[in-house]
Amino acid sequence: MNPGEAPIAEMRAALDKEFDVLLLPVSHPSLGPIRIVDDLFAIGRSELPFADYPRDLVTKLSRRQARIFSEHGAVYVADLDSKNGTTVNGIAVRQAPSRVRAGDELCFGGDLTYRVAIEPRPFSSASARGVQHLSVTLDPQRTDLGLEPIELAAFPFLVSKTDDLFARYKDRYPHQVNYISRRHAHIFLKSGEPWVEDLGSTNGTFVNGKRLGESAVALQNGDVIGFGGDHFVYRAVLQKSFEIEPTITQAMPSQAGLAASASAAPVASMPMEDPDKTTFVGAAHSFLDIFCVDRALQREDEVNEDSPPLTPDDPTETESRRPRRRWQLLMRELTRTFAGGDRTTIRRIGWGALGVLVVVGGISVALYMRGAAEREVKSLLAAGQYEQAADAAVSSMRRHPASDTIRSLASEALIKARVPGWLAALQAKQFDRAAALVEGMRTKSQGNPDAIALIDQLKWVGDLERFVVGRGGPDAPIRIYRDEGPIDDLLKRWNDDAKGHQRILDRIASYVPEFTEPYALAMSQLRRLQSDDTLYLAAIDRLNASIATELGRDKPDALPAVLDDYAQRYPRLAGLDTVRDDLRRYTAIFNEMTARHLTALLALIKQANFKTPPFQTQYKALSASRLPSADVIAKHDAVSAAWQSGDSQQALAGLQAMPAGAWSDVMADELSHKKALLGQYADLQKSRGSADRDDKLLAFYARLDPVEDAYYVRAVQSDVNALRDRALGRAQDLIDRAQGLWRQYRANGSIGGTQRLESGISEGFRNQARLLSGANTSVQQGMRIYTQLKAPHPEGSDQLQQDIEAETQLQRRSLQELRMVLEAGLLKSKLALIGGSDESEARQSP
Template sequence: MNPGEAPIAEMRAALDKEFDVLLLPVSHPSLGPIRIVDDLFAIGRSEAPFVDYPRDRTTKLSRRHARIFSEHGAVYVADLDSKNGTTVNGVAVRLTPSRVRAGDELCFGGDLTYRVAIEPRPFSSASARGVQHLTVTLKPERVDLGLEPIDLIAFPFLVSKTDELFSRYKDRYPHQVNYISRRHAHIFMKGGEPWIEDLGSTNGTFLNHKRLGESAVALQNGDIVGFGGDHFVYQVALEKSFEIEPTVTQMTPPAAAIGVPAAGAPVAAAPAAAMPAEDPDKTTFVGAAHSFLDIFCVDRALQREDEVNENAPPLTPDEATETQARRPRRRWQLLMRELTRTFAAGDRTTMRRVGWGGLAVLVVVAGLAVTLYMRGAAERDIKSLLAAGEYESAADVATSSLQRHPASDAIRSLASEALMKARVPGWLSALHAKQFDRAGALIDGMRATSQNNPDALALINQLKWVGDLERFVVGRGGPDAPIRIYSDEGRIQNLLKQWEDDAKGHQRILDRIASYVPEFTEPYALAMSHLRKLQSDDSVYLAAIDRLNSTIATELGRDKPDVLPAVLDDYAQRYPRLAGLDTLRSDLRQYADIFNEMTARHLVPLLALMKKANFRTPPFKSQYAQLSASRLPSADVVAKHDAASAAWQSGDSQQALAGLQAMPAGPWSDVITAELAHKKALLDQFADLQKSRGSADRDDKLLSFYASLDPVEDAYYVRAVQGDVNALRDKALARAQDQIDRAQGLWRQYRANGSIGGTQRLESGISGGFRSQALLLSGANTAAQQGMRVYTQLKAPHPAGSDQLLEDIEAETQLQRRSLQELRMVLEPGLLKSKLALIGGSDQSEARQSP
């Protein structure tokens, strides 16, 4: 990685450490390095160590030249409108502080050049023992003015007429408030002590009735400070307290991270012991620190609003000279200067010498000079507007200029800078408020105005990526929220792909945006943190999801859905942030029911399940589609069977039989043939029942017929005999109980003999042991189903344990049928059919290998 390209995410990974910033001399190595251990460091020819340098080394430094400060885990440099300027890697620092990274080159005044290094500070046992808190109280000198005391417990503190601390007095003291500048002075921590610095205010800052110069001064207990004159004057009271830290691992907040020494770290709150004794109702407590980024971000247009206090001491002659030198020339002044230079020899004597021909040449030269000057006017206009903080106007001028000069790289770059400074703060506000639709609309607006500027479009696309990343992370509940299977994978992979196609290029773009808009630093760092988390999730959770999908597909392809519940339980335990497994379990149960009815060759319940099928996860949707295309009844069979069932249930038995007879041949023909035979048998049995009215055995025939009816499929015949059965209700229930008792006896005998084993299933014939066990199981299943059917049809409560009994018998029956069908490549088809028929679980004639 090149110097200066250290990513914020990597720097923030060490937020629990303290760092020093080192300036290593490049232009004059003999001067020695400068170690910065405080949050704020002053650059100026009257500041240490520059005041001790040889005079010829500091001639181009201004008295108030620049400031280096640490904030939000980053290091910045701000130029204080110096005469000869400040640059970072050759790029001028204008009115907005510029981000500084390890490896960058800082140059002050065009002569003093340093390379930046960031060095971790050794662990201090003293710092581990406790933290010193400081309260600075500003007590009004004059009680008759109604000014409130100010308690400061967080630093830096900006003195500004726009702050509510002073603007509240505007109605009573309008002029006195206006004597305070927007960026008047600030109180900050240095070496654990409070210091005060004037920020180039119009009417000055006073300490003990003397106007402050270019350098900051330490505050002492009892000092008198005044802002803008003799109205807002306060006495300084300092109170220190020492708090024991509970553990060594308790660290300072992010603002005291990389490049920010602990001694000057902002304090979020003070302990109760540090509070002053004044009446809290008449004291203003300031517990939140201001930002160095705001303190050193200059807006000349707003500076000119300051009202001059005639009673305030004026600037010194040297200060006035420097201030005048920092004022930008207007365009017409620059143009006149160029013309003056062009016609410097244009007095009358010279004109007579050159004659009219020479005059024409001079006019042409002058015109050429004007043309060349005006060609760069757009660029100068944009730079001037940027310097004045008029970013929207600069963006508009740049957009118009690009239409006339679409190939100008300089204007493209300036247009990008203006656009970022004008629009990104509003976009950041929307992002912070989680108004992602508004943030997206702002991105679209930026893109619409930058169609002719590919340089700006690259920055806009990167901002969109940051917005999309934040929207995704917030939408799913935070970076540590569960990974929603079949929902989050695609978005995670898309966000990572967008980044990884050119990670270094994207990082350089983000660094560039942060250099234009310092407040973008925190969202940038947060985005890098989210990125690392998604990369971790991709390597762990998304890889686990891929393996799970492969396992599901493999086991379903092997007709082994019964092994998947254990697989899902294992994944739930190993990957606690994997959400959506319940949906997979639901699809698995639905698929297993369909698969079991299909392998058992139960057509009617299978068709009912197929009509309700609704799979929500990709692997089960895919497998069910394959099952439908190859092994389940076709749509034509389903439709014709529905028509035959409807006719049968309505009592039109002949139409139902005709419909079943007309079914097309296919994998399910044997099952349909068995159903046709079953319905014909029921029809014959019903006719015989009608003829047996009055006979001695009619009751037995009636109950036997009733027990064989399906309450849904045979609903017409259930209604036809329901009245007669109700008359025999007690006798019917007794007979049903006999069936349950018989089923229980057969089941116990089957269990006592031992279940049918794999050796018996593999036999080349049907042994006596297999036959006897199969008949026990089949008989238990038939008796249990018939008995339970009567209880259900009569709406009578089921006997205790009967439901579990039927469930156990059916589970064993289905297990034996599946185990036999898995041997279809080993057993001779006729033998397999005979063994399935003995096991039962369906009509004896429908047993056949699975399609």
């Protein structure tokens, strides 16, 4: 069964109106299949691909042989009164178009026969996102005739003297209207662009003063188009717009729908002096009417004597009218002479002619030798000796590098020789071996661009299969930040010339029939990737934009809800857990940075390892602008090492020598904190034997950080252990005090935006800030003692600490967001009252 012949393919294509028509050659298989992707396709010896066929294959084909068109999910063929006719399954197509179905045989000119196949069109991501809408305005060139502009919003559009668009002028201009034929010309869409074609009219159709021949021409913006002479002449104005949802522009066939109507869908038009006089055509004509041939009615046309005749554009006709050259006459005479043995004539012609004969003979021998090489390759192909045929073709290509025929034969031989092995490797999922086979084919095809195009397409199919299998199949999850690149690459390589690639794949399938199934599978996988590109890759782009926006606004806390929403809406999106991990790392660094906790921040920076692109980008920007520099980090590490080893003076000297910068205030606070600890430790040493020494010892111990102040923790640990019960009691007192202050703070209400925006420090702000700062300091010191003594935390104390710390950080961030509004000194004073960073008691986390 040929591709596309299955009835289900035709049914689905008819319903979706998204299908391609394939003409599979029967009479001459070497020509390759023809894929029709537009609604209208021209058959004729001056049309592609027929113009590229060998001349002996198209001698019976007329220049305007037939037209194949699609309408309302059905496919039709219309014969254009051709000399040798068109048949469907042996039945002649006459005046009316004939419907064709998958499996039918079409014959043109009695010689070229094709089998019809219908295939659903591969999904297009561009059509899923929107469609282009085109309108064409025909603006009259002559203002003295009273002609109205015509705006076309639907295609095809038939130019006919029976239509009211032109018949309305019959009383004023009877002859000029009769110069237009009943089926004069039509404007239709091809690949989304307008084309105009004369339908064999009596007096012709003109574009920019040139009469059209048998082929349609593309209509450009500003082209001047005339029908039947110099009366109905218009300038074409093209306008394009983009619609998000696809719309159907081709309505049901209607003769009445040709006239303007106020209810027609509005389309964009060029500004005119009187828009009400513009005729809007919002309904399409039917190809079924356009391509009906009725010569009897055409004979009613009035001939315009002033209309210029058609200039022959067929090379054969032009050549047939050209007088024979002398060398042609000479060759004919020589042929006759040698055929009849006329020696008298030889003497009459002379020895000069014999020299010409020798040259011609040499050329003939050369041509014969080239033909011998081609025949050898064809013979090997016919015998199934494909590898030998490929070698012979390569050898012949070296002697005739410019021969397209040799190149084509070399391509065919190579494909037939190597693709079956490549297919076996692909089906066995031996992708490295398949890739090596493709590269071997490429090496053998150096100097043959025709074969390279085929090999490139095989490589694309192999890369597509490797990717789909590697990710677990076409329905496997989309791995964020991993699959976007390969999908984008595969689609770009396809979309750079989708029609061309499909023709190449059709050609490979015609050489190697077993390629048909992998070809169909590749098209199915392509459609799935196009769908994933439209849905999931677009969603990833939006997610990246949301992450960048929220991080840029210093709102990382807004992203967990965004990630949860994407996880629910896009169930095949994998890898969001990695994004969440990066978000947690970034949020921790951001919070310590905004809280100005330098020691904790530096510890997080040293462990920072972001795995997703948006967080890598944002962290790089953060490092360049707001985080401590590498020099500051290195010098602070030296200070910490000296402090922890007990070399306090070196640590203080290092802090005093820190370079000025964004973190100078934090360094100054740390210097003050360390000096205070040193003074408190010296005072503690002097208080031995005094009554208040135990209280001083516990107060000092509560302020120590178990890591940063490890030297002093070890220095007093034995004394604290002796007072363990009293130390735990003090820790509980601090927790109780923090709880009381926190309750009072909550009862008064949190510090609000109005209080933060005050131009001074009100008593209300000051009281609430002291309550919050005191609660934070007490809970931090109490929890630190429990941690240092390795004692279990009291019930609820961890949650209390988290609540107070969260409120402190919220108030600090809210104040820092007002740094462009509040005076710098006032902002610093308010932050100092809130605590959490500048207050020495709350500098470190337990």
